[in-house]
Amino acid sequence: MSFEKYYTVFKAYSDIYSNEYKKRIKTLEPLLLKHMTPRGKVLDLACGVGGFSFLLEDLGFDVVALDSSESMLEKARKFAKDKMSRVEFVKGNAENLPFEDNSFEYVIFIDSLVHFEPAELNVVFKETARVLKPGGKFILQFTDLRELLPVLMSGQVVGTEYWISRVLPDPEEKTVVIEFQSENDHFRIRFNVWGRTAVELLAKLYFRQLHSEKLNEHSYFQVYTPKK
Ligand SMILES: C[S@@+](CC[C@H](N)C(=O)[O-])C[C@H]1O[C@@H](n2cnc3c(N)ncnc32)[C@H](O)[C@@H]1O
16 A cells, blocks of 8 residues: 555656646646745645645745655755755655744745645644745645545446546545555555545634635635644
8 A cells, every 4th residue: 555656656746747747746836926926935845746845845935845655755856956946855744844933925835735644734834834934825736535435436437547446435434545546556545534624723822814715526626824
């Protein structure tokens, strides 16, 4: 059960030149532009292979990007070399950020909630608020997996090559194991199940919400500012 396999298979997260990745950027770019004024220093938290870091750098932001996965960072650094990017990619844990208090105007946290259990996300939000400057913005995008679960359970094809063959939530639906199947391969991943209400309740401990909108049926774009 490794996320590494999942990210290798799904180009939407591992190949910034793929149509799937470009589609995510195209959806979010206008929203980032609208809510990230003026330009400033950004932390791309759980940056993956860095597509959003490169986008923001191209738009004139000063970007530091952090991820805990060496293989994702390796890909990000390769893309950075191709693009002659100056983004600084840092290996680290979102629960223990290696940055001073009040370091950033913005923290973006895109599509990464499934990795974190409630106690962990609590610490991530606390750390995020700590490293943001007063008046800074926390930009959060996530899929409401609680809403999506029934859709997944009704059996939906997720890609050209792989489809979902089993959806196994735990009895309390706090996590779900999803089995992906192709013609000659299969693998399982355990995701943490986050719904909008739970995310907002947790965020409320450290932030004031400035904006929330539904991006598509099950995905949200939200902007917060730290309570300090
Ligand atoms: C779905 S990817 C999203 C990456 C990127 N934000 C994007 O939208 O392309 C989630 C990322 O979270 C990272 N991650 C998981 N747990 C983490 C942690 N504790 N600290 C930092 N990064 C973490 C994973 O390595 C992975 O690259």
